[in-house]
Amino acid sequence: MSTAEPPVTTRKPRPNYLLSLAAILISTVVFLIPFAFVLLTAFKDRQQASLLDFSWPHQFRFVQNFVEVVEARDYLLIIAYINSTILTVASVAIVVVLAAMVAYVLQRRAGRWTGLINFLVLSGLIIPPAVVPTIWVLQRLGLFRTMPGLILVEVAFGLSFCVLLFRAFIATIPRELDEAAIIDGAGPLRLFFRVIFPLLRSVIVTVIVVQSVAVFNDFVNPLYFLPGEENATVQLTLYNFYSQFNTQYNLLFTDILLVTIPPLIMFLFFNRQIVAGMTAGAVKG
Amino acid sequence: MATTTIHQRSRPASASATTPRKRRHSPYPYWFYLPAAAIYGVLFLIPTVLSFYFSLTRWSIFDSKFIGFDNYVTFFQEPALVSGLVHTLVYAVLTSGLKVVLGMLLAILLTSQIVARGYLRSVVFFPVLVSTIGVGLTFTVLMNPERGLINQALDTIGIAGPGWLTDPRYALLSVALVDVWKGVGLATLIYIAGIVSIPAEYLEAARVDGASPWHVFRRIILPLARPATVTVIILSLIGGLRSFDLIWAMTRGGPGFTSDVIASVIYKQYQAGFYGLSTAGNVVLFLVVTAIVLPLSRFLNRKEVEL
Numbered sequence: 001m002s003t004a005e006p007p008v009t010t011r012k013p014r015p016n017y018l019l020s021l022a023a024i025l026i027s028t029v030v031f032l033i034p035f036a037f038v039l040l041t042a043f044k045d046r047q048q049a050s051l052l053d054f055s056w057p058h059q060f061r062f063v064q065n066f067v068e069v070v071e072a073r074d075y076l077l078i079i080a081y082i083n084s085t086i087l088t089v090a091s092v093a094i095v096v097v098l099a100a101m102v103a104y105v106l107q108r109r110a111g112r113w114t115g116l117i118n119f120l121v122l123s124g125l126i127i128p129p130a131v132v133p134t135i136w137v138l139q140r141l142g143l144f145r146t147m148p149g150l151i152l153v154e155v156a157f158g159l160s161f162c163v164l165l166f167r168a169f170i171a172t173i174p175r176e177l178d179e180a181a182i183i184d185g186a187g188p189l190r191l192f193f194r195v196i197f198p199l200l201r202s203v204i205v206t207v208i209v210v211q212s213v214a215v216f217n218d219f220v221n222p223l224y225f226l227p228g229e230e231n232a233t234v235q236l237t238l239y240n241f242y243s244q245f246n247t248q249y250n251l252l253f254t255d256i257l258l259v260t261i262p263p264l265i266m267f268l269f270f271n272r273q274i275v276a277g278m279t280a281g282a283v284k285g
Numbered sequence: 286m287a288t289t290t291i292h293q294r295s296r297p298a299s300a301s302a303t304t305p306r307k308r309r310h311s312p313y314p315y316w317f318y319l320p321a322a323a324i325y326g327v328l329f330l331i332p333t334v335l336s337f338y339f340s341l342t343r344w345s346i347f348d349s350k351f352i353g354f355d356n357y358v359t360f361f362q363e364p365a366l367v368s369g370l371v372h373t374l375v376y377a378v379l380t381s382g383l384k385v386v387l388g389m390l391l392a393i394l395l396t397s398q399i400v401a402r403g404y405l406r407s408v409v410f411f412p413v414l415v416s417t418i419g420v421g422l423t424f425t426v427l428m429n430p431e432r433g434l435i436n437q438a439l440d441t442i443g444i445a446g447p448g449w450l451t452d453p454r455y456a457l458l459s460v461a462l463v464d465v466w467k468g469v470g471l472a473t474l475i476y477i478a479g480i481v482s483i484p485a486e487y488l489e490a491a492r493v494d495g496a497s498p499w500h501v502f503r504r505i506i507l508p509l510a511r512p513a514t515v516t517v518i519i520l521s522l523i524g525g526l527r528s529f530d531l532i533w534a535m536t537r538g539g540p541g542f543t544s545d546v547i548a549s550v551i552y553k554q555y556q557a558g559f560y561g562l563s564t565a566g567n568v569v570l571f572l573v574v575t576a577i578v579l580p581l582s583r584f585l586n587r588k589e590v591e592l
Contacts, residue, residue: 020400030466031408037434038423052432098321109313117318120325126578128527129329130336130567131551132344132560137332156328159321178312188314217416219530224555235418239534242422249426256419263414271407274414278471279478 038260041253049250065254072241072251076229077258080237086147087222087233088215091154092208095162098155099207100200103166104192108178124160131224138225150226154215162207165277169203170196206277209270213263234259333571340568344561356565365542366550366566373546373573376461376532377525383465384521385514388472393506395473396480406477410470417467421534424463425450450536453543460535460544464528472517479513480506515585519578526574547573 033054041049042065043057070077106117134153135144143149173196181195219235226233232240238259245251267274340356342349360366395406412420427434428449436446449459483506491501507514529548532538538545538553545553547570554563 015398015400017400019394019397023394023399023405024401027405027408031412033434034423034427035411037427038419052426052429052434053437054434098324101317102321105313105315105317109311109315111315113315113318120330124325124329126523126574127329127333128548128567128570128574130332130564130571132555132564132567133332133335133339134328136335136339137327141327152324153328156324159325163321182312188312188317191312192317213414217414219416219418219534223552235416238416238418238422242534252422252426256416256423259416259419263416264411267407267411267414275410275474278413279475 038253038256041249042257044250046248046250049253050247052249061250062254065250066258069241069251069254069258072245073229076232076237077234077255079230080232080234083147083231084216084234087151087154088212091151091158091215092212094151095155095158095211096204096207099159099162100166100197100204101192102159103163104170104196106163107167107170108175121160121163124157125164129157135224145226145228145231147226147231150222153221153225154218157221158211158214162211165203165207165210166200169200173199202273205270206273209266209273210277213266213274216262336564336567336571339561340565342561344564345558349561352561356562357569359562360565360569365545368542369538369545369547369550370569370573372457372544373526373548373570376457376464376528376546377522377577379458379461380464380468380525380528381518381521383461384469384472385517387465387469388476388517389510389514391469391473392476392480393502396477406473409473412467413470413474415467417530418534420463420467421531424466425535428459451540453540456536456540456544460532463535464525464531467531468521468524472521475516475520476510476513479510483509511585515582518585519582522581523574523578526570526577 037054040054040057041052043060043062045057045059045061048055048058102117102121106114106121138144138149138153141149143152177195177199178191181191186195217235218233219239222233222236226236238255241255242252339349341351341353343352343355344350391409395402395409399405428436430436430446430448430451433446433449435449439446447455450456487505487509488501491505496504527548528546529552532544532546532549533552536544538549547566551563551566551570554560554566
């Protein structure tokens with residue numbers, strides 16, 4: 001909008017090259033060098049990596065390092081990747097459907113429950129989860145130390161944020177659409193799943209991307225609710241790897257690199273959705 | 286039930302004409318809340334309510350015994366635990382403040398006339414998506430007092446770097462700086478969204494009136510980006526008060542207890558089997574977060590700018 005207006009287009013300020021150069025230099029040093037360091041160290045052999053310096057690898061040993069990391073502790077990393085994938089896919093799938101349902105009714109129907117639900121949604125954002133009582137409840141349900149238990153925990157803790165994203169988007173869908181579908185004889189389920197849900201596609205992508213990065217990177221919840229070697233997630237193995245192999249820096253950084261790759265791919269493909277999701281609250285406050 | 290009464294009120298004519306079974310048909314049924322409410326209630330609300338009771342007990346795996354406020358007394362008499370409370374506040378205020386200032390500056394820079402904007406935005410934002418544990422371990426290595434890259438770089442320009450994570454004076458501060466490094470991208474992004482939404486006419490008018498860049502910032506950008514500031518402050522305060530994984534990955538609360546925060550105290554007491562004490566820590570954290578965030582957000586949201 002602003003670029004189309006004559007005053008702006010007539011007066012086109014020159015880019016500030018000096019400032020740009022300084023910004024590029026500083027951001028490279030501050031933000032890129034740590035990543036370059038991870039990458040370079042992952043390629044080094046053990047001796048050179050132990051120097052911890054920022055240098056070009058003498059020999060490229062990434063394949064060997066990779067194999068060694070994967071084989072470490074009976075292919076634990078593979079198991080962890082499978083676990084993390086199951087956890088992420090299942091919890092995000094559940095949270096998308098449930099949060100969309102809540103947000104839909106919350107946005108469309110003002111009634112006696114609206115205030116309470118809004119309050120609960122905001123509480124979910126603010127209140128830190130009570131850890132040991134949650135374990136107690138999970139134990140009572142027979143879900144402690146199980147993957148389904150952890151999936152449900154991630155759903156419960158992620159609901160609030162997703163409901164807010166969905167609600168803001170549903171407000172932009174005209175009610176006439178609902179009314180047309182109702183007149184055509186659609187029941188509530190059909191109305192929601194066949195008419196509304198498909199229209200949510202763009203915000204669903206946002207929720208999926210943001211939430212799966214969050215769940216994949218989650219360390220605290222698996223640490224508390226899914227302890228034990230055999231069902232570790234990626235972040236837990238990375239942490240344990242450090243305590244066991246903290247002299248083999250090449251392997252440690254290969255591991256860090258492997259754990260960083262999925263979010264990197266998400267970022268490359270879904271940059272815009274991630275930005276949309278994370279800035280959702282900025283303008284409205 | 287509740288559903289019918291509300292529905293009757295909203296559409297009395299059709300409701301009285303139809304059968305009771307049909308009357309329940311709202312296009313927006315309340316049972317859509319149920320599946321989410323069940324999971325949220327069982328795994329979030331019930332534990333939160335229970336935590337108040339369990340924090341008053343001596344609690345092992347097998348049974349819990351009511352002991353009144355003993356856990357809280359222990360919590361506030363143990364210097365290591367009290368210092369955890371102080372560290373939590375310092376950490377949250379420090380990270381939140383730095384994110385506001387740096388995020389604002391970066392956002393102004395990245396919305397100004399500058400080359401390679403896309404590159405800069407990506408570079409600043411990417412750390413937000415990276416695993417916290419990965420970032421923590423990487424910086425633990427970079428901050429190694431003798432061989433770490435940071436101190437080696439400082440050495441070449443003649444500064445003897447401190448033991449970032451090994452010196453009790455700097456450990457908490459160093460972790461906070463890494464937290465800012467990782468989180469400032471999100472603050473920047475929120476500020477960019479806020480600044481972009483400022484109508485261009487205001488900036489144009491200011492320019493016509495001959496306002497200096499400082500005045501544009503002080504009188505236009507700062508007040509109109511206020512919702513963004515509120516969001517950044519609240520989000521980073523909540524995150525800072527609850528933060529655990531970065532601290533745990535980098536120092537485990539050490540050296541000594543100098544970088545312990547409430548969240549790491551909770552984990553340590555849990556590991557040691559003091560479930561009651563751990564839960565008391567949880568309740569303290571709950572009270573601290575709500576006591577700070579609720580009044581603050583009310584205060585910040587009340588003073589809206591008028592234009």
